Amino acid sequence: xxQLTHQIxxxxxxxxxxDITSEVSSWAANSAMITGVxxxxxxxxxxxxxxxxxxxxxxxxxxxxxxxxxxxxxxxxFIHTAEGFDDMPAHVRTALTQTSLSIPLVDGKLAxxxxxxxxxxxxxxxxxxxxxxxxxxxx
Amino acid sequence: xxQLTHQIxxxxxxxxxxDITSEVSSWAANSAMITGVxxxxxxxxxxxxxxxxxxxxxxxxxxxxxxxxxxxxxxxxFIHTAEGFDDMPAHVRTALTQTSLSIPLVDGKLAxxxxxxxxxxxxxxxxxxxxxxxxxxxx
Amino acid sequence: xxQLTHQIxxxxxxxxxxDITSEVSSWAANSAMITGVxxxxxxxxxxxxxxxxxxxxxxxxxxxxxxxxxxxxxxxxFIHTAEGFDDMPAHVRTALTQTSLSIPLVDGKLAxxxxxxxxxxxxxxxxxxxxxxxxxxxx
Numbered sequence: 001x002x003q004l005t006h007q008i009x010x011x012x013x014x015x016x017x018x019d020i021t022s023e024v025s026s027w028a029a030n031s032a033m034i035t036g037v038x039x040x041x042x043x044x045x046x047x048x049x050x051x052x053x054x055x056x057x058x059x060x061x062x063x064x065x066x067x068x069x070x071x072x073x074x075x076x077x078f079i080h081t082a083e084g085f086d087d088m089p090a091h092v093r094t095a096l097t098q099t100s101l102s103i104p105l106v107d108g109k110l111a112x113x114x115x116x117x118x119x120x121x122x123x124x125x126x127x128x129x130x131x132x133x134x135x136x137x138x139x
Numbered sequence: 140x141x142q143l144t145h146q147i148x149x150x151x152x153x154x155x156x157x158d159i160t161s162e163v164s165s166w167a168a169n170s171a172m173i174t175g176v177x178x179x180x181x182x183x184x185x186x187x188x189x190x191x192x193x194x195x196x197x198x199x200x201x202x203x204x205x206x207x208x209x210x211x212x213x214x215x216x217f218i219h220t221a222e223g224f225d226d227m228p229a230h231v232r233t234a235l236t237q238t239s240l241s242i243p244l245v246d247g248k249l250a251x252x253x254x255x256x257x258x259x260x261x262x263x264x265x266x267x268x269x270x271x272x273x274x275x276x277x278x
Numbered sequence: 279x280x281q282l283t284h285q286i287x288x289x290x291x292x293x294x295x296x297d298i299t300s301e302v303s304s305w306a307a308n309s310a311m312i313t314g315v316x317x318x319x320x321x322x323x324x325x326x327x328x329x330x331x332x333x334x335x336x337x338x339x340x341x342x343x344x345x346x347x348x349x350x351x352x353x354x355x356f357i358h359t360a361e362g363f364d365d366m367p368a369h370v371r372t373a374l375t376q377t378s379l380s381i382p383l384v385d386g387k388l389a390x391x392x393x394x395x396x397x398x399x400x401x402x403x404x405x406x407x408x409x410x411x412x413x414x415x416x417x
Contacts, residue, residue: 001140001276001279003313003416005384035142037178037274039315039380043391045331051238053184053230058219062227063234065216070209070348077343080336088340091331095341099329099394100380102178102239104274106144111272113182116238133389135315135382137276137279137415138142140279140415174281176317176413190377192323192369197358201366202373204355209348241317241378243413245283250411252321255377276415277281 004031006134012122015086017052017060020132021117028110028136036105036138040118043131046090047122048097054117067093067123090123097121105138143170145273151261154225156191156199159271160256167249167275175244175277179257182270185229186261187236193256206232206262229262236260244277282309284412290400293364295330295338298410299395306388306414314383314416318396321409324368325400326375332395345371345401368401375399383416 006027010018028038042049053059071092074085081088101118104111112118120130145166149157167177181188192198210231213224220227240257243250251257259269284305288296306316320327331337349370352363359366379396382389390396398408 001142003279005313005382035144035274037276039382041380041382041389043389043394045329045391045393050234051184052234056219056221059227059230062217062219063231066210066231069216071344077347078340080334080340082334088337091337092341092344095328095330096235096374098238099376102180102241102380104144104178104180104272106272106274111180111182113184113270115184116182131391133382133384135313135384137315140281174283174413176415189373190323191373195358195360198366198369201356201358202370205349205370208355235374237376241319241380243283243317243319243411245411245413250319250321252323252409254323255321 001139004136008132010120010130012130013127015122015125016064017119017121019054019117020120021054024118025110027134028105031136033105033138034108036136038103038105038110039135040101041133042099045094046087046124047120047130048094048099049101050097050119050121051116052119053115055115086125093123140278143275147271149259149269151269152266154261154264155203156258156260158193158256159259160193163257164249166273167244170275172244172277173247175275177242177244177249178274179240180272181238184233185226185263186259186269187233187238188240189236189258189260190255191258192254194254225264232262279417282414286410288398288408290408291405293400293403294342295397295399297332297395298398299332302396303388305412306383309414311383311416312386314414316381316383316388317413318379319411320377323372324365324402325398325408326372326377327379328375328397328399329394330397331393333393364403371401
């Protein structure tokens, strides 16, 4: 049994879902492990992780439209406004999605379903540098 | 330290929460491991996983009522409608709940609380065949 | 490779986010492991786990304000009311946040981001005794 870790650094340029499936899958495949479990962990509270359909890009548009309506920018409900009118909504969106994901490795590949992609969800409007930690244990 | 994997195949017949606690717990108990961690991973983007109360079935009815109101079918907000008026709502419901769960194994049993059950949440109206991957590491 | 488990018992006194970062981080640091993955698991369906900003306490106030508005107590939608008008809302809030979290251990420390804290989110109004199971695997 052994372990590997990796860090993905992604420079975002606005609020949207960024597909990181390829980078994550390649890293896991290159581990030469056959069976194991991958943990993804994002080190932020205004960006999150999401497994989502990666076939029709309209799904990404609609997902963002839903969250924009559910957690509106500049909502007068919020008192934490010093970091921008999109900051507290970004924290709420992060709470409603994922900070960590666990994906089994089976037969040397991540056990993603046919239509599943792994996304970093940037919730802030301005550019940020985001870090995702990967940890793989198995053999 | 060793690992085991398993696949649960569930044929759903409509939108609701399906209790998979018994099948998951039995498999984990049969592993003969004393200490470890179980990962559950669902390979879909229109069905999800949820830990929920499994005592009063009214909780399941109310949970579904809440999600049906929060993410209405046929919402004119959505442009991804080719796969049905319940498809994009299913993706959003999946985003708001879980694609992966991690449950410790302690003293040879899953560390579920007294009222906790493990559910597969089918978000589509038509029947589907759903797959959940289980991965257990421990000793 | 080895494993450690631990149980955190927290007596809550009302609906709010309780910061458990210090207790979790100390326990992980005392494990003397360098690389690994920590699983946190809460054994309840009306309290949950959340990674959130721990710098400005206004964020915690706003987070609670958002969930209170999204899932109102005493909502006539709900039929499961025997355990109190805040019980079914607590189950929904739990479904919308996390029952389990996975955090990598890198260089002997949890890979938390600079502004991230680990919170137990009590969703009931009355006092409760809440249990969180910690499982760490690594070396």
